[in-house]
Amino acid sequence: MPEPHIRGALLSDDDALSRLDHDTWSSLHAVTPRQEPPYEPFFDTRHRPGDYLVAEADGRIAGYLRLAAPTPLACNAHVRQIQGLAVHEWARGRGVARLLLRAAMERARAEGAVRITLRVLGHNKPARTLYESEGFVVEGVLPGEFFLDRSYVDDVLMGRSLDV
Numbered sequence: 063m064p065e066p067h068i069r070g071a072l073l074s075d076d077d078a079l080s081r082l083d084h085d086t087w088s089s090l091h092a093v094t095p096r097q098e099p100p101y102e103p104f105f106d107t108r109h110r111p112g113d114y115l116v117a118e119a120d121g122r123i124a125g126y127l128r129l130a131a132p133t134p135l136a137c138n139a140h141v142r143q144i145q146g147l148a149v150h151e152w153a154r155g156r157g158v159a160r161l162l163l164r165a166a167m168e169r170a171r172a173e174g175a176v177r178i179t180l181r182v183l184g185h186n187k188p189a190r191t192l193y194e195s196e197g198f199v200v201e202g203v204l205p206g207e208f209f210l211d212r213s214y215v216d217d218v219l220m221g222r223s224l225d226v
Contacts, residue, residue, distance in 0.1 A: 066124050066158050068165040071105075071114035078123045079104040079114070086148045089211050090186050115165050117149070117158045125149035127162040129169060132179060142170035144180040147189075163196050171224050178224055183208065184216030197222045 071079070080101035087096040105111055109128070117125040128146035132138060144166060149158045170178050180198065182189050198220040206214035 066117045066119040066153070066156070066161055068115050068117055068161055071111040071116045071126065073105060073111050075111070075114075075116060075123060076104045077101075079116075079126055082123060082126065082148055082150060086150065091183055091189065093183070093208050093210065113145075115162055115169065117153070117162055119153060119156075119158070123150070124153035124156075125158045125162055127166050129166045140175055141177045141179060142166070142173065142175040144178065159192055160196065163192070167196075167224060176224050177221055179219065179221035182218050182220060183210075184218050190218065190220075193220050 080097075080103070083104065084097055084099075084101060113128050113130045115127045115129065116123055125148055126146070127144060129142050130145050132141055132143040144163075147159060147162060149162075167178055178198075179201070180193065182193065184190075184203070199222065200218055201221045202219040204217040204219070207217035208215045
């Protein structure tokens with residue numbers, strides 16, 4: 063696979079991103095049911111193309127990351143939150159998620175953010191390991207916050223400074 067490159071999402075990516083969401087759905091990271099065709103539009107008034115970074119490789123979308131303000135409050139404008147990250151199966155193990163994370167941190171800094179946060183399910187060890195390797199630390203845990211596959215799963219809050 064050629065080296066992936068990161069770009070901002072385009073409105074024309076809507077169908078490809080909807081399919082990617084469907085194809086990568088897993089109870090390891092999803093708290094909502096799997097969407098079945100016909101897919102809802104990926105973008106809407108709360109999920110705009112400008113909130114997304116897309117990894118492209120060999121002319122195909124390999125993955126995406128959603129980066130947004132955690133709230134609309136001015137007193138919280140110094141923080142950005144990762145609100146979704148997905149990588150196609152064919153692109154896994156090639157550093158796509160890491161490239162997306164690093165691009166998100168760069169974008170957050172460029173937007174004036176000094177912190178970046180995310181939420182990850184407690185049982186998602188691969189994601190937690192990746193985030194920790196990029197400097198994220200556990201800042202809180204909501205025990206048993208979700209009931210998935212007949213088990214209670216923790217909601218883990220992670221964050222890091224962007225002052226590096």
